[in-house]
Amino acid sequence: MLPYLLAVPAALLSGWLLLRYFQERHYRRRPYVAPTRNDWLLHQPAPTATLLHRVALLGDPGAVATDGTDAILKLLTHWQQETQAEGTIVLLGDNVYPTGLPAPEHTGRAAAEKRLNTLLAALGTFSGRVILLSGNHDWNKGRPDGYEYLLRQEAYVAEHLPTAFYLPPGGTPGPTSIQLAEGLVLIVLNTQWWVQQGARPPHDPKEPFRKLRKLLNENRHQRVVVVGHHPLYSNALHGGKFTAKQHVFPLTTVYKRAYVPLPFVGSLLPLYRKLVGAAEDMAHPRYRKMRRRLLRVLHEYPNLIYAAGHDHNLQYFERSGSHFLVSGAGSKTAFVQKGGQATFVHEHTGFFSLDFYTNGETWLRTLEPDADGQPLAEVFRQRLHPGPVVAAPIITANVLQVPADVR
16 A cells, blocks of 8 residues: 555656756756746837946856856957946956865965956956855855955956956955945845855844844935845746756755766755755745845835845846846856746846946846857846836737837
C-alpha cells in the first residue's frame, strides 16, 4: 500500500515539473510585459521635452570581461556619450565576483583586481557622477570576515577612482542622500548591513529607518530615488522562484555545472529557499525583517522609485503607488518568472536608465546590448512620473493607431 501512496504524489510532482519545463521553454529569455502595459510602444517623451538628468542603474557588474569585449561596458560607454555630464551612474553592488576584493596575498586577488580595474577604467571616462554601493559578494558573500573585504574595496576605489562616491561610507547602513539636480534627490542604503554575519559597524538597526522617514518627509517636494543592493520584490531566485531544472538538479542553484540528478528530493532545496531562505534570500529572517521595515516606510511616500540589483535580470513592479526595479543584469543573467505582480521582466544582460525631464516627467528605459555592445531596440519603457501612461491602443480595421495625445 505504501508504494502506491508514494507513487501518487511522485506522479503529480513529475507532471507539474514537466508542465513547468515546457512553459519555461516557451517564455524564457523573452521580455514579458503585463497586459495592462502592452501599448507601451505608443508612448514616449514629447519631442520638445528637455532632459534634466539621467541615471544609469547598473547592478552586479562584478563578472565583466576584462579583454575589452564586454558588451555591457560598451553599452555603458554609449550611454555615457549620450548623457555627458548631466547624468549619474549608480553601481548597485556585487562589483567584484566571486567574493569581493581579497587581501593582497590571497590567490584570487589578481583576478579580482583585474575585474575591478576594468570596471573602474570604464567609469573613469565619464564626466558625470559615479556612485558605488556594496552587495553581499563585496562582503565576501556575507561571511563573518566580510567587513574587511568591504573596507578593502572601498579604499581601493578611493585610490583608483577618487572622483567616485562609495556609499554609504565605511559599511554603515545609511541612509545617505545626494542632490543630483534641482528637484531630484538620491538616497542610498547599505542593505547588506542588516543581513551581514559577523563584524559590521555598530548601529541601532531601527535608527536608519527613522532617518529614512525623516529624509523622505523633508524631500516630499522632490522626485526621490532610493537605491540598495537587495530587491523588495522579485520574480527570481532570491524571491523564491526556481526553474523545473533546479528541482531536478538542485545543486545548479549554487554551481551552474553541477548536474547531479536528485529528482523529488531535489525539490526540497527550492522549497527551503522559498520558505526559510539562505542569507541572501527574501525568506531569510534577517532579510525578511529588513524588507518589512523598509516597505513600511516607503509605502508612506507614493511616487518613489526604489532600485536594486542582486537578482541577475531586469524587473519592474508598480506597487502601492511607487516603482520598484531590479537591475542586476550587469554581467550575468538568471531565470526570472513572468507574470505575478511584475509589470515587466526580462532574462537578458542590460540595465535601466531613469530619464528625468524639466516638465516633471520621469521615464524608465530598458537598455540591452547586442554582442558588440550596441544598444538593441528598447524592449520596454514606461512613464513613471507624473503617473503611468495607460491609454489603450486604438484598433481600426485591424490596424494599430497612435492616439492623438501621444503623437
